[in-house]
Each structure stands twice: as C-alpha cells, then as structure tokens.
Amino acid sequence: MEFEPKIVAFLCNWCTYTGADLAGVSRLKSPANIRVIRTMCSGRVDPTFVMKAFDLGADGVLIGGCHPGDCHYAEGNYKTLRRAHMLKKIMRKYGIDEKRLRLEWISAAEGDKFQEVTTTFTETIRSLGPLDWRKRIGKGDRTEHTVAV
Amino acid sequence: MVTVKIDGIEVQVQEDTPILKAAEKAGIWIPTMCHSELFEPYGVCRLCSVEVIRGKRTRIVTACNYPVREGLTIQTNSAKIQWIRKIIMELMLSRWPNVKVVSEMAAKLGVKESRFPSLERDEAEDACILCGRCVNVCREVVQAEILAFAHRGIKREVVLPFGDQSNKCIVCGACAHVCPTGHIKMVVEDYKGKKPEFTLGVKTPISVPTLQAVPRVPVIDTESCIYFETGGCQTCAKVCEPQAINYKMEDEIVEVEAGQVLLTTGYDLFDASKLAQYGYGRLDNVYSSLDFEAILNSTGPTGGKVVMKNGNEPRSVGILHCIGSRDVENHPYCSRVCCMYALKFAHLVHDRTDAAIYQFYIDMRAFGKGYEEFYSRLLDEGITMIRGKAAEVVERSHGINGDGSLLIRCEDTLIGKFREIPVDMVVLCNAIEPRHDIEAIRRIFSISKSPDGFFLERHPKLDPTSTMSDGIYIAGCAQGPKDIPDTVAQAGSAAARILSIIAKGEVDIDPIRAFIDEKYCAGCRMCNNLCPYSAIDFIDDKKISQINDVLCKGCGTCVAACPASAITGKGFSDAQIFAELEGLLAI
Numbered sequence: 229m230e231f232e233p234k235i236v237a238f239l240c241n242w243c244t245y246t247g248a249d250l251a252g253v254s255r256l257k258s259p260a261n262i263r264v265i266r267t268m269c270s271g272r273v274d275p276t277f278v279m280k281a282f283d284l285g286a287d288g289v290l291i292g293g294c295h296p297g298d299c300h301y302a303e304g305n306y307k308t309l310r311r312a313h314m315l316k317k318i319m320r321k322y323g324i325d326e327k328r329l330r331l332e333w334i335s336a337a338e339g340d341k342f343q344e345v346t347t348t349f350t351e352t353i354r355s356l357g358p359l360d361w362r363k364r365i366g367k368g369d370r371t372e373h374t375v376a377v
Numbered sequence: 378m379v380t381v382k383i384d385g386i387e388v389q390v391q392e393d394t395p396i397l398k399a400a401e402k403a404g405i406w407i408p409t410m411c412h413s414e415l416f417e418p419y420g421v422c423r424l425c426s427v428e429v430i431r432g433k434r435t436r437i438v439t440a441c442n443y444p445v446r447e448g449l450t451i452q453t454n455s456a457k458i459q460w461i462r463k464i465i466m467e468l469m470l471s472r473w474p475n476v477k478v479v480s481e482m483a484a485k486l487g488v489k490e491s492r493f494p495s496l497e498r499d500e501a502e503d504a505c506i507l508c509g510r511c512v513n514v515c516r517e518v519v520q521a522e523i524l525a526f527a528h529r530g531i532k533r534e535v536v537l538p539f540g541d542q543s544n545k546c547i548v549c550g551a552c553a554h555v556c557p558t559g560h561i562k563m564v565v566e567d568y569k570g571k572k573p574e575f576t577l578g579v580k581t582p583i584s585v586p587t588l589q590a591v592p593r594v595p596v597i598d599t600e601s602c603i604y605f606e607t608g609g610c611q612t613c614a615k616v617c618e619p620q621a622i623n624y625k626m627e628d629e630i631v632e633v634e635a636g637q638v639l640l641t642t643g644y645d646l647f648d649a650s651k652l653a654q655y656g657y658g659r660l661d662n663v664y665s666s667l668d669f670e671a672i673l674n675s676t677g678p679t680g681g682k683v684v685m686k687n688g689n690e691p692r693s694v695g696i697l698h699c700i701g702s703r704d705v706e707n708h709p710y711c712s713r714v715c716c717m718y719a720l721k722f723a724h725l726v727h728d729r730t731d732a733a734i735y736q737f738y739i740d741m742r743a744f745g746k747g748y749e750e751f752y753s754r755l756l757d758e759g760i761t762m763i764r765g766k767a768a769e770v771v772e773r774s775h776g777i778n779g780d781g782s783l784l785i786r787c788e789d790t791l792i793g794k795f796r797e798i799p800v801d802m803v804v805l806c807n808a809i810e811p812r813h814d815i816e817a818i819r820r821i822f823s824i825s826k827s828p829d830g831f832f833l834e835r836h837p838k839l840d841p842t843s844t845m846s847d848g849i850y851i852a853g854c855a856q857g858p859k860d861i862p863d864t865v866a867q868a869g870s871a872a873a874r875i876l877s878i879i880a881k882g883e884v885d886i887d888p889i890r891a892f893i894d895e896k897y898c899a900g901c902r903m904c905n906n907l908c909p910y911s912a913i914d915f916i917d918d919k920k921i922s923q924i925n926d927v928l929c930k931g932c933g934t935c936v937a938a939c940p941a942s943a944i945t946g947k948g949f950s951d952a953q954i955f956a957e958l959e960g961l962l963a964i
Binding site for chain 2: 336
C-alpha cells in the first residue's frame with residue numbers, strides 16, 4: 229500500500245482557517261492528508277503541540293498564520309515565526325528533518341494558496357517517507373537527520 | 378463730503394474721489410479704454426480727459442485719476458475735450474484699424490476714419506492696443522508680476538520676462554480675461570502639470586461643487602486659486618458682502634469615538650489610458666463612462682447636450698463594454714453595472730440626438746429587476762448590438778466612406794467576421810476597481826481583502842456585510858462592484874446590524890479568554906511582554922502575573938509561552954488540543 233502521510237495543520241482562526249474554508253467553498257481540491265486543528269491565533273501554537281504531534285505519529289506539521297502585519301491580534305504571528313525557528317533547531321536535535329515543519333502565511337482570501345501549500349507540502353512529506361518517530365526513538369535511531377546539533 | 382459741478386450737475390462725493398467716479402454718480406459717461414475697477418487708475422489711454430475749471434484757471438486732466446476737491450467745476454464734453462478725444466481715436470485708428478473695440482469707440486465719438494499715416498500699422502483684428510490692463514491686473518490683482526511694458530514710443534510692447542515663457546506665470550488667465558481685444562489667449566494644454574480635472578470644461582477656482590451640494594455653498598480649490606499661489610487677487614473676498622470668504626479654512630481631522638464603523642469607501646474608476654489601444658486621453662471624443670455621465674448631466678459642461686469637442690452633434694456613437702474588467706490582464710471580475718449604464722447611455726443618446734448607436738459587448742448581463750425589459754426596449758429603439766469586444770479605436774484615415782472621425786475595429790462573433798465601424802464618439806465602460814488607498818484603510822481597521830482587491834466580508838453568502846473584526850461593517854462598492862439597489866440593500870442591512878447592537882446597549886464578546894492559575898504561576902513574567910494588548914499585569918505583593926479579562930482578546934500567545942503551563946486558554950486549553958491531536962492521529 230502506498231504511503232499516505234499524516235499531516236497536522238494548526239491554522240489560525242482569522243486568516244488561514246478562513247482561507248481553508250474559502251478553498252472549500254471555491255471547490256478547490258486539497259489533499260485529504262491534512263488534519264486541521266483550529267487555534268485563535270498561530271501564536272497559540274505551543275511548540276509542545278508540534279512535538280506531541282510528531283510523537284503521536286504525524287509525518288508533518290503545517291502552521292498557518294496571517295501575513296506579517298495582518299495578524300488579527302497585532303503580532304501573534306511574529307511570535308510564531310520565532311517559535312518556528314526554535315522548533316526547527318529542536319527537530320534537528322531529535323533527528324527529524326526540518327522540512328517536516330512548514331510555516332506559511334495564508335490570508336483569508338488566499339484559498340488557492342492554501343490548496344497550493346497543502347498539495348506541495350503533502351508531496352514533500354510523501355517523498356520524505358514515514359517518520360515513525362516514536363518507534364525510532366525507542367530504537368535510538370536518529371538517522372533521518374544525521375547532523376545532531 | 379465735497380460738492381462738485383460736472384457739466385452743470387452738482388454731485389456730492391467723498392473728497393479725493395476720482396472725477397470718473399463722481400461723473401458716474403452724476404450719470405455722465407466719460408469714455409475710457411484702459412480703466413478697470415480691478416486695479417488703480419493707470420491713465421494711459423488719455424481718453425477720459427476732462428476740463429477742470431477752478432476760478433479762472435482751466436486744466437486738462439485725466440478723469441480716472443484726478444481727485445475731486447470742494448467747488449470744482451468739470452466740463453466733460455466741451456469742444457476742446459471732443460477735439461482731444463477725436464485726435465486720440467484717430468491716432469489709435471491709424472495704428473489699429475481693424476480692432477473692434479477701437480473702431481467701436483471711434484464710431485461712438487464720431488470718428489469715421491483717420492487722417493494720419495502710421496509707421497506701426499497693425500492690421501490684425503486682435504492686435505495689442507497697449508492699454509496695459511493685462512500688465513496692471515497681473516501686477517496688482519494676481520500679484521504674479523509676469524507681464525510688463527518694454528521699450529519706448531512706437532516700439533512699446535507688453536512682454537514676458539526675457540521675452541520667453543515664464544515659469545512664474547500661474548496660468549490664471551486674468552490677463553486674457555481683461556484683454557479688450559482678445560490679443561491674449563488661453564491655450565488649454567498641460568502646463569506645469571496642470572490640466573482641468575476633466576478635459577471637458579474649465580472649472581473656476583471658486584464654485585459650488587455640485588448643484589445638489591448640501592450645504593449649497595461655494596468652495597475654493599486651493600490648487601487653482603490665485604490667492605493660494607501668489608497671495609494676490611482676493612476678488613471674491615472684496616465682492617462678498619457678508620464677508621463669508623475664509624482663506625484660512627482647512628481640512629480638519631476630527632476625532633470621533635465610535636463603537637462600530639461602517640466602511641463605505643466606494644471605488645475608483647479604471648484608468649482607461651492604461652489600455653492605449655482605445656485611445657483614451659490621446660484621441661479626441663473618446664470618453665470614459667464618468668466623463669460621458671458629465672456630458673449627459675444637465676448641469677455639466679455641455680448643459681446635457683451630446684456634442685463632440687468641436688460642438689457638433691455626433692453622427693454615430695460607439696459604446697465599448699468591459700474596459701479593464703473581464704480581462705485577465707487587468708481585472709478578471711465583472712464590474713456588473715456597466716451593461717446597464719451602457720444601455721442607459723444608448724437610450725439617452727437616442728433620445729437627444731439622431732446618432733446611430735453601436736454597443737460592443739462580450740455578454741449582456743441584464744440581471745436585475747426590470748433590466749431585461751429595458752434591454753428589450755433598447756433593441757426596439759434600434760440600437761445596433763455587436764457581440765464582440767472592441768479591439769482598438771483609431772483615427773479615421775482619409776478616403777474611407779461613411780460617417781465618423783474614429784474607427785472601431787472589432788470581431789463580430791455572431792457573424793464570425795472582423796468589422797470596422799466608423800463613429801464620431803466613443804464611450805468606454807471602465808471597470809470598477811478598489812480604491813487606490815484600500816490597503817491603508819484595510820490596515821487601519823485590520824480587515825482583509827478578497828483576491829479581487831475589495832474588502833473581504835465575513836462570509837460570502839451568510840454574512841456579506843460584516844467583517845472579521847467585530848464592529849467593522851462594509852457596504853457598497855467597497856465590498857465589490859454593485860449597483861445602487863444592491864448597495865442600498867447592503868447598507869441598510871449593515872445599519873440594522875449596527876442599530877441592533879446600539880439598541881441592546883451591550884456588546885456580546887467571545888468567552889475565549891486566557892487565565893492564570895495562581896497555584897502554578899512562578900512569577901517569571903515571560904508572558905508580560907508577549908501580550909499585544911498589555912492585558913497581563915504583574916502583581917508585586919503576590920509575585921504572580923494576572924490577566925485583565927476585559928483587555929484580553931484570547932489569542933493564546935501567552936498560553937503557548939508559559940513555561941509552567943500556568944496559563945489556560947478557554948476553549949483552546951492544552952488538554953483540549955492534545956485530545957484533538959490524539960483523535961486526529963489515532964487513525
């Protein structure tokens with residue numbers, strides 16, 4: 229059976245979640261691999277959530293927020309940007325390919341961008357293969373990302 | 378007050394009043410050619426010469442600038458004066474025989490022809506007669522001081538500095554206005570980047586913006602008003618009896634505290650000169666829809682007459698739909714209102730002229746109540762409908778038969794042929810596009826734009842008047858192209874939404890808030906600076922942070938940051954999200 233990645237998407241209520249809604253209303257097809265969790269702001273996305281998602285079997289995590297300067301809560305997305313950088317560092321330490329986390333600014337009007345991002349991200353994860361992080365940690369396997377910082 | 382006797386009539390006037398004015402009061406006409414109420418007497422034409430008798434002495438003086446004194450006796454029409462005037466007119470006639478004001482004045486004073494030859498004879502009908510009115514008005518009224526006399530005797534002439542175009546000239550036209558012969562002409566062309574807002578007519582700097590303006594008072598356009606350019610003129614203030622002219626009035630920024638805002642910022646008209654093939658701004662008699670609306674307006678520059686630039690009625694009019702809209706290069710959306718106003722234009726042109734009318738359309742969209750019926754009626758009126766977007770408008774080259782100075786090239790898709798239609802006038806139906814400053818407005822109210830660039834509504838079907846920001850509503854073309862009935866409906870709906878909240882007297886807010894569990898808060902203060910609303914305070918005596926429920930908007934940034942997990946976001950708690958994750962990834 230072909231590998232179907234599991235991707236968790238944390239979408240902010242005002243921009244990306246609405247953008248995803250627009251993609252649906254516009255009948256734009258996006259991959260079914262995306263599993264959406266709505267938060268009020270991308271700033272609510274605790275780095276723990278992302279690591280927990282990998283732990284629970286996610287192959288990729290997408291965080292969607294408003295464009296810089298457009299945040300409904302003024303600057304929540306800037307906090308997200310900082311956390312995403314930190315997360316990638318942590319992921320490298322744990323031997324997870326940093327491509328498995330993607331941060332995107334998608335506005336409420338960009339249904340087509342939502343479709344494009346989810347499609348390409350799914351393809352990226354598909355090419356990376358399954359993460360199976362819990363199993364790997366159990367075996368002490370850190371091969372996916374060899375450069376342990 | 379002093380009493381003077383003019384031609385036997387006694388008048389009482391203020392001391393030092395010029396004789397000319399005193400004579401006017403006595404009802405006596407004194408001829409003059411250089412005098413104007415606008416500026417100080419200049420006394421250059423000498424035509425107003427009168428005899429002043431004081432005791433036994435008699436003097437010839439110019440009436441325009443000679444101040445009266447008590448007991449002065451003045452003769453304005455004695456034999457000597459008549460002889461002086463005739464000589465002056467003969468001299469003028471000899472030099473400018475074809476100037477209308479000169480020959481008229483000569484006839485009035487009984488001079489038929491001149492006995493004198495002239496070295497500087499000027500046959501032109503609009504020759505400069507050196508009255509100096511232009512020089513005076515430029516110096517005293519406009520205060521630009523561009524025009525001046527140069528040279529002496531028969532070489533005297535009015536010149537610009539160094540005889541060249543001056544960039545100090547403010548193009549006010551005052552000199553042309555006062556010129557009695559028409560020697561000075563205003564040429565309408567771009568000068569120093571100035572041009573009339575519509576090339577259809579020239580607006581005066583002070584005018585009532587529209588006839589329906591409320592309050593119906595004139596406003597001054599500071600861009601073209603002479604006062605704002607040179608500090609001169611102020612003619613309006615001089616003639617305004619209640620002294621209502623206020624040059625210091627400025628745009629004010631008024632701060633209003635409001636709980637809710639309805640944005641109805643409207644639209645901009647697509648600039649058709651971007652599509653060079655239609656010749657807008659380049660070819661005469663190619664108009665945008667808004668220009669043509671002005672032409673049709675009974676208070677517009679042509680008084681509602683459909684006429685071309687040369688004043689003639691057009692023999693044929695072409696109306697081009699979808700200029701900039703339904704066009705992937707510009708705006709992919711349909712501007713909705715154009716089909717119907719194009720039909721209205723056709724109807725009005727049909728009503729007011731005998732012109733043949735051609736409509737070039739992609740699809741006719743007569744979508745509203747009564748619209749399709751109007752379309753059928755127009756077809757019955759004999760409008761020619763050509764299905765095909767016009768490709769270009771060119772100037773007619775000579776030798777092609779048919780009426781019209783312009784040529785519209787198009788493909789008639791119903792007969793499958795390329796056609797060339799000669800017309801006299803072209804009306805472009807420009808697209809409706811978002812206001813140029815919509816991005817700035819959007820940021821002020823923190824709302825979004827849809828892909829077409831207009832304000833984004835909360836939901837395209839279920840909530841088309843409100844936005845993602847609570848208390849911000851949108852209506853009309855700011856939200857997307859729409860006609861008047863749709864705009865009225867949307868605005869009414871938005872107003873009702875606003876009123877319902879005002880009537881209620883209180884605002885419902887989402888219960889999504891963050892709160893800090895005092896038990897776990899270590900007082901690290903990491904959350905304090907994260908909050909964009911400064912809703913988190915540090916309580917010094919308890920050594921913990923606390924969230925102000927009213928200020929908190931519930932974004933959850935602090936929740937995500939708290940190292941002790943002491944902050945919980947209602948509705949989005951860690952436990953809830955972990956549960957969601959487990960559920961999502963279980964399969």
